[in-house]
Amino acid sequence: MGSETNLTLQDVAWHDAVGRLIETLDRPHFWRSMARLLGRYVPMDNWVVLIFGAGRPQVLAESQDEDGGSDSLFQDYLKGLYLLDPFYLANRESPKSGLFQLDDVAPECFEQTDYYQRYFRLNVVADEIHINVQLDLDRTLSLSLGSHCRFSQEQVALLRLIQPWVAGLMRQRCVFEQEIKRTPEPAPDWQERLQSPALQISAALSTREAEVAQLMLSGCSNKEIARKLAISAETVKVHRRHLYNKLGIKSQSELFLLFLQAQD
Known part of the structure; x- marks a missing residue:
């Protein structure tokens, strides 16, 4: 007597959908089809496919707003x-493949950071998950899924279960993705921005002060900055005081405003 099968209709539907998705690997709408498939199982409000590397991130595909635009x-x-x-910073610090939740990479005071206040809560809103595929030493293919509410434990568990399928398809898509072959734009230089003549800064920041400024803007506490730079927390405080004096500011928010001005 044959053994019982535990295959459910949902299993059949998933495998059928993956088969159809494989058929679109060389089509322009592949990423949209993948996002639509994932959305059947884990609701999301926005998504984007990026290449994280040494330069500016390359966008391969993204969800559109209500008007159908970018x-x-x-x-x-x-x-x-x-x-x-924090996802970009974590990847630059230690690039690797896998599924990463916001809680895995966000600093301990994330909701108090300017990045959260000025971008994350307005665009991603509540939660974010990345499925990363490391392509080589310098580049990581990343699928970001954003949600207006926190992903549940069940949803995260399901994404972890299907992550090998998704990652395999992402890697196979690279064969047909011409954007990946282009030379990425160089990343803006933090020290150059913070020393921009347009900001009328009287004294240039040292390399260490610029590093501390970047980590501050990323939401890292003094303790985290000390750990990342292998210096004491007291030394971090000294660097903060010096860079504030040099820039003529008194707070982290003012530092962020200088950063935004230096972009223009």
Whole structure:
């Protein structure tokens, strides 16, 4: 007597959908089809496919706004706000494949950061998950899923279950993705921005002060900055005080405003 099968109709539907998705690997609408498939199982409000690397992120595909156009706030992200993105920073620090939740990469005071206040809560809104595929030492293909509410444990578990399928399809798509072959735009230089003559800064920041400024803008606490730079928390405080004096400011919010001015 044959053994019982535990295959459900939902399993059959998933495998059928993946088969159909494979058929579109060389089609322009592949990423939209993948996002639509994932949305059947894990509701999302926005998505984007990026190449994280040494330069400015490359956008391969993104969800559209209600008018069918590109999200204007996301353009600010590409102009420089990505430098404050915890997912981007985590990938630059330790690039690897896998599924990453916001809680895995966000600093302990994330909701108090300018990145959260000026971009994340307005664009992504509540939660974000990335499925990353490391292409080589310098480049990572990343599928970002954003939601207006927190992803549930069940939804995250399901994404982890199907992540190998999704990652495999993402990697196979690279064969047909011409955008990946282009040389990425160089990333803006933090120290150059913070020393811009347009800001009328009287004294240039040292390399270490610029590093501290970047980590501050990313939402890192003094303790986290100390750990990342292998210096003491007291030394971090000294660098903060010096860079504030040099820039003629008194707060982290003022530092962020200088950063935005230097983008223009």
